[in-house]
Amino acid sequence: MASQTEIQKYVRFETGGRTAYGRWKDGVIEELEGSIYEGAAPTGATFRLEDVHLLVPCEPSKVIAVGLNYASHQQFVTSAEGGFTAPGGKPLDMSKPVIFAKFPTSLIPDGADIVFPDGATNVHFEGELALVIGKKASRVGEAEARDYVFGVSICNDLVDREWLLNDLQWFRAKGSDNFGPMGPAIVTGLDYSDLRLRTWVNGDLRQDSSTSELVYSPDKLLSYVSQFVTLMPGDVIFTGTPGQTQAVTQGDTIEIEIEGVGRLCNSIAA
Incomplete structure (x- = not known):
């Protein structure tokens, strides 16, 4: 709690x-x-x-995101798509986090309409906890990571799964404009290690999990990322989505609620 x-x-x-x-x-x-x-x-x-x-509650210089960070989502991806492989056809190395980048221009605020880019045909929602960095973080140890977190927010790591599976890079699959709703607020003072996360599409519950089920905890993620990339105040880490996702389309409304943080609501433009 x-x-x-x-x-x-x-x-x-x-x-x-x-x-x-x-x-x-x-x-x-x-x-x-x-x-x-x-x-x-x-x-x-x-x-x-x-x-x-x-508006988007912070102004990040970079947006880092994490894939396959719930066992339930790994199972969904494996059953629905046969799993992921690295470039060259090798299996992904799951002994470390699966990290990719979005862009500050991916972010839109609570209440803003999601506009799909041209050619997007299989866009899925992904309800997630977002970490907001509070001070410069480089080569931070896991035990000290929490000291570098300003607060947490809610995010929707939208993805076109056709582009994700077929492109060599996840540039457009994950980084397109509007593919990162975030907000409405940054909340400080929460223990983010065990917060209930739920997602609804048009009022129907689609995800119900907890941040306690993350494969790599928020602190582990911050530490890992900071070994390679210097994080600055306002930077964001999307920590991963649980369970099964599904395609959404014009007119759909996606609501994501995280215990103690609030509710993020965005509709897809017709």
């Missing part, structure tokens, strides 16, 4: 033609100035949630 110690929700929003960060509580956003990663201070301005436009 989620710990309730010093939980804060941070959002990034637009109002009056400008953008700002704020702390969100009980439907009210308290505007902040300065870096949220270094102790931002209130400006004195407050806004009702319904009076602002929420």
Whole structure:
């Protein structure tokens, strides 16, 4: 269950033609100035949630993602698609995380419509926990990894599975514009090691799992990634999706809820 110690929700929003960060509580956003990663201070301005436009809650320089990080999803991929192979036809080395990159331009906020790129024919949802980095992280040990996490959010690691299976790289399968809904907030103070994660499509429950079932924990992922790539404040790690996914199409609504974090909702543009 989620710990309730010093939980804060941070959002990034637009109002009056400008953008700002704020702390969100009980439907009210308290505007902040300065870096949220270094102790931002209130400006004195407050806004009702319904009076602002929420944006992606951080501004990452990079978006790292992880595949096949739940045993239940590995089983689904194996049964549905025969598993994955590395370039050259060799089996994937599952003794380490399966890491790939998305792009900051993949991200869209809560409530934004998902627009498929031309040629996308088999796009699946993937409900996931997202880590948001709080300070520069390079060659971090697993035991220290939690010190580098600012907070967590919700993400949808959309993927075109035809492109995923047939392209040499996952550039368009995973990194296309709109393929990374994220938000609505970054939540600090949670124990992210055991949070219930659920996904609905058009109101029907499609995923129901827990972050305790991750093959590689969030801390292991952060440590591993930081051995090769320096992570900066605001960078994001998508930690993987559980169970079975399915194709979605125009008009569908995808809702992802993580215990203590909130609910991310996006519809696919008609």
